[in-house]
Amino acid sequence: MPEARTFLDKVWDNHEVERLDNGQSLLFIDRLLLHELSTPRAFEELRKRGLKVANPDLVIGFSDHIVSTDPGRATGNVPGGPEMLEMFRRNARDFGIRHFDVDDDHQGIVHVVAPELGLILPGMTVVCGDSHTCTMGGVSAMGWGIGTSEIAQVLATQTLAIRKPRTMRVELTGTLPKGGSAKDIVLGLIAEFGVSAGVGHMIEFTGEALAGMTVEARMTLCNMAIEMGARIGMTAPDEATFDYIAKRPLAPSPDVLETLRRACEDVATDPGATWDKTLTFDVSRLRPQITWGTTPGEAMAICGTIPAAADARALDYMQLDAGASLLGTPVNRVFIGSCTNGRLSDLREAAAILQGRKVAATVRALVVPGSMSVKRAAEAEGLDLIFKEAGFEWRDSGCSMCPGLNVDKAGAGERIVSTTNRNFENRQGTGARTHLASPASAAAAAITGVITDPGALAGAGT
Amino acid sequence: MIAKSSITGRAMPLFLDDVDTDALYPARFYTLPGGFDQALFADWRCHADATPKPGFPTNDPRYDKANILIAGRNFGCGSSRENAVWALQDAGFEAIIAAGFGEIFAGNAATCGLACLTAPLDEIAALALCPDITAGTASLHIDIATGTLMTDGRPALVLSMEETARRAILDGDMPLDRAIRRAETSRRKIDAYLGGQAWAPKDILAVSGDHS
Secondary structure, eight states: OOOOOOHHHHHHHHHEEEEOTTSOEEEEOSEEEEESSSOHHHHHHHHHTTOOOSOGGGEEEEOOSSBOOSTTOOSBOSTTHHHHHHHHHHHHHHHTOEEEOTTOTTOBOHHHHHHHHTOOOTTOEEEESSGGGGGGGGGTOEEEEOOHHHHHHHHHHSEEEEOOOEEEEEEEESOOOTTOOHHHHHHHHHHHHOTTTTTTEEEEEESHHHHTOOHHHHHHHHHTGGGGTOSEEEEOOOHHHHHHHHTSTTOOOHHHHHHHHHHHHHTSOOTTOOOSEEEEEEOTTOOOEEEOSSSTTOEEETTSBOOTTOOHHHHHHHTOOTTOBOTTOBOSEEEEEHHHHOSHHHHHHHHHHHTTOOOOTTOEEEEEOSBHHHHHHHHHTTHHHHHHHHTOEEOOSSOTTTTTOSSOOOOTTOEEEESSSOOOTTTTSTTOEEEEOOHHHHHHHHHHSBOOOGGGGOSTTO | OOOOSEEEEEEEEEOOSOOBHHHHSOGGGGGOOSOGGGTTTHHHHBOTTSOBOTTSGGGOGGGTTEEEEEEOSSBTBSOOOTHHHHHHHHTTOOEEEESOBOHHHHHHHHHHTOEEEEOOHHHHHHHHTOHHHHTTOOOEEEETTTTEEEETTSOOEEOBOOHHHHHHHHHTOOHHHHHHHHHHHTHHHHHHHHHTOSSOHHHHHHHHTOOO
């Protein structure tokens, strides 16, 4: 009898062209996604050796990191930005790669646009020079971040040599209380197990809490697998996955979808298969979460208190005290967007809180849709008016304040509630203090001007 | 990449956990064409007005010649930016000894020939806090094939290393050349894979090119 295998094992095995002498697998890569920052040297390397891109039809480019998000923008707005975007444009053109440029109707953050267009399908392998490629796990694809040298290898061969990580199951038990979101789950999970709990592993999320989760919420969950140390985080395909895929603008034909559905049945975890490690996390009493420190694992319930044994360096940077509550702490900025929380459902979650309310006079609030398609969809249902009437800036799409690459940055000492994925020192601006939270918690802070439990605002607008 | 069988030199302790790639290489330096060491630890090394912070190890004259960095757990976590590795190499670092690494960083380091070696946290703590290490006077020798670290007057410490990375450093491998050779040998299997896919890549390209 063949060995019982998990979904993760099967997707891996399906792409293994060879098992190499050194123990690595040579994997076929179904999609190589590119953005403007991590690619210039990879193309340079190809040019130097006179190489072509092996499979240009499996490579797709997205201008997202350094683009301006000012409405109607044409390019970047920091020194060197327009040049990087132009270099990417030229490389895509020279090597025959489809490129979603700044002025494209479908421009946006790579991890938002690729799945939303239907470019990513269940069971695929997807790599990108960006650590948040694990987001693709929300549509049941195996995605992971690679470096520039590895991009060159995939460009030249459409394959990548990589050692197979161990498998880890993260079982999410219970039902999330009303008002909670996937962001709260993943912050709670990382706080519980730590930022290196997933190192050396690929994660499959399972459990009751996942069954009721939309595909967009699953993408939020998988997006932060890397913040737990795991390069890959996935959910197995189910009806919700196929419903989502069928509605994509570039969805495969019904025949192909049917074939894909059968292929997905084949990659389902076998009875008796085991993971190398299993973690269990009960979400049934989870309160909205927020980070207090400078790693994504330094998170707590928004109504809780900072641990007594909190890291002194982090507290000093954040100007907070051990044992203190965060509620009522004044904030200068609120950011809603990013590959973690820049999808339509995230904007709806924030708008439900903001409806009929105003941003506090002391807060500068920014909403940056994850793609221009998300922006149009939000405008079609009037969400833009809710944000604008509340006092939010309504921007064009890009990574914006998440990596701090364009002019959208916070100043030294400014405190931000941000729906992004990293609260590292200086990430959102030199000296900026980031608190990661859900769109609902970010919206609540925007209104009150202080860190606020969104549940305490319930009633109006929801 | 130059083949190396050993790394000899001086250490700089930066005994912190979770040193992320934003700290190693702040994103605003992405537009640099080279000389990546000017970005290394920029926000930890300098005040906002670009004057150096005297307490930070890279500003400490005792570590001027350091080519081996000693850190805590989960070094290089965060973003996939290979610039973090290039910055360390441009600043003269050849090896990082830590209690663990972010995986994408470790993969990038392996491709570029920056040695990532691990040991249990208590052993690293003992090493990082040695007076001659903190004084920058200790002479270190790492044998790549065995991972053995020799320092003056201390018992040898065996450090772990990912085997592919070890091989790459010993051979001075050019990963892109190797990848191309491998793809050529596997060409038939790769083509068979492509032909057997349920989805047709060409169709997707055609549609995605026409989105008016």
